[in-house]
Amino acid sequence: MSSSVSTATVTSRMSHKSSDMSGTAAGKEQLSVPEDGKDYDRFFWAYTEEPHRSRRQAIIKAHPEVLKLCGPEPLTFPLVVAVVGLQVFCAYALRDTAFLSWPTFLTAYIIGATANQNLFLAIHEITHNLAFKSPLANRLLAIFANLPIGIPYSASFRPYHLTHHKSLGVDGLDTDLPTALEAWFLDSVAGKAFFATFQILFYALRPMMVYQLPLTMIHAFNVVAQLAFDYVLVKYIGGRALGYLILSSFLAGSLHPCAGHFIAEHYVFGQHSRAQDAAAAQKAAPEETYSYYGVLNIFTYNVGLHNEHHDFPAIPWTRLWKLNEIANEFYCDLPCHHSWVGVIWQFILDKEVGLWCRVKRKQGGRKVGAGHTQPIEIAR
Template sequence: MQRTVVLSSRASNESEKPTGPEKTTYTPADDWLWTYQEEPHRTRRQLIIKAHPEVTKLCGPEPLTKYTVAFVVALQFAMALMLRNTPMFSWKFLLTAYVIGGTANQNLFLAIHEISHNLAFKKPTANRLLAIFANLPIGIPYSASFRPYHLTHHKSLGVEGLDVDLPTAVEAVFLNSVLGKAFFTTFQIFFYALRPMVIYRLPFSWIHLLNIIVQVVVDIILIRWAGWNTLWYFLWSSFLAGSLHPCAGHFIAEHYVFEALHEPSPRSSPSDQLPVETYSYYGILNLVTYNVGLHNEHHDFPAIPWTRLWKLREIAAEFYDPLPQHKSWTHVIWQFIWDPKVSLWSRVKRDQQTSKGRKVGAGWTKEELGQ
């Protein structure tokens, strides 16, 4: 598969960046990996459909999702009630919040991710309401905002100013050290929560209001009925789910570039200089994370639900076998912190003016709300 890639070194102003595919230079460790090619997933999707048209039959809602969400929400409420009289800073409280709560809330983060693609029900409204329900043990309303930001991530992968999954330059500069990266991985849940609002803000809609009202009402009822410890359990579970938790490794594993870049040789092509920008993981933690590890597969076919991604991987194995993959999310966190060649700069970026990305949810059209 042919790819046209351009890498650029840090430029002091926009005019110094390459303006066409004829200019390719080595990218130093203190800048993004700039490319002027289209994101690879659309191209690979078209090639896979051409080679295996049957994969389109895998698309559509998965009924099992709503039952899984109900079970995990019930589990978290049960655990919160069991710990309502346990001191918050006791080993029992924190260990439970890490092992059970962190895993459960990471599962709910990814349930909301799955639901954002309308993969639980056929009707968009039913998916929005299920996402609000899945949000309850997280403690803070965010499901309504997550969806348009995440769909924009798919439509505008790596596009500066649109893809809020990309770190900002401020993050990359100030956290470009072992201690900085350790701080980022420990508190990355806050970066992912606050960064979108810094990059661009969404219009406030009825679903945002409903998300806030339902969450606040449930939080208040829980506190008045069972005490503050129940809410603290939810909040600690959410924090630990996005901190130094094995399942949290997927945040870094998905799109940070871990492959070493090499100086161009006379016989090399531009595509030889830029590794794949999305990585998959096929390990056991997929069992509790809606198979989010199959991330190349997910970006290639966002309309295929979590239960059928393995089937896609099996059908189109010749497309996925050659791609680099991670063996362990825990190792990903360790390598990200300690490897000087990997940092917040290790992301592929596209210029907004030359990309084909677009913002989803900006106008809340019927088309966007129904995706």
């Protein structure tokens, strides 16, 4: 697979490995290759823990000052208020415009989808308690940020996402992973185009299919607050206003430039061709997380700095670039993306890239907010 397929092809610079890294994930991971060569399971199966814990320990050892970057970012709150206000204003401005019209669609795609993607990632940021020191204040702000999205999800997103961090790549726990059925059924250009177009629905419905969360008071309040907001919006502005917000949410997770981050973060691209022989594959598993260093980080709370985020989830969006600067020797040689649009394009058209291209592990990690608090040992 050629790295010239698109500008999104991951830049492969795998030679750099810090000699200071320690722990079971340091160095090269073992990767399983199906002995019979069948296509029923073509994920990358790794048998070591995820790499971020080891790199975090190495960075702290080399640069203890990075810990001063942790903590809430006050700028998040006014930014959320501004974007929520923008979306309510747009919904009001379009109240008399036909839903099936170019003004509505273009506004929803250019402004609405970008704004709601920003709110998705504000909720992601708030999930890590990075807006306020108070956990309750963070939960309430997440519910407020949820309002222009139209459908309640912030309370459920939190435990699923924190489990993604604690159980990266663990089959049955990390709901960011596609299932084997998804990967098999959508293993074609048309299938991948369908996935990229409707990926917001996959990310919304897949978690509930993998495991269900217990309902809590914050879940109930999230639902009640959202339904009340939707009711007031429809009653006093009109149904087209709510339609605009929901359309914005759909487009934010569809064929939109900012939606490229969903695919870019953890899918394995061109630098690890499946044409490699089994002996070479056993030497090292591909990287599991990829950063993006492009301009769209401005609209998305720097979520593109995804290796940095997984290494230090307690560092807010405004300080991730500082982390990259301080510990640059740990990041400069990691594979990365330079275009989210190119990521989507290559994902759909490149036959060597698809939903199979994820690193999975059978065990490890733990659930957050689902009744499991003890870590599970990784099988060796």
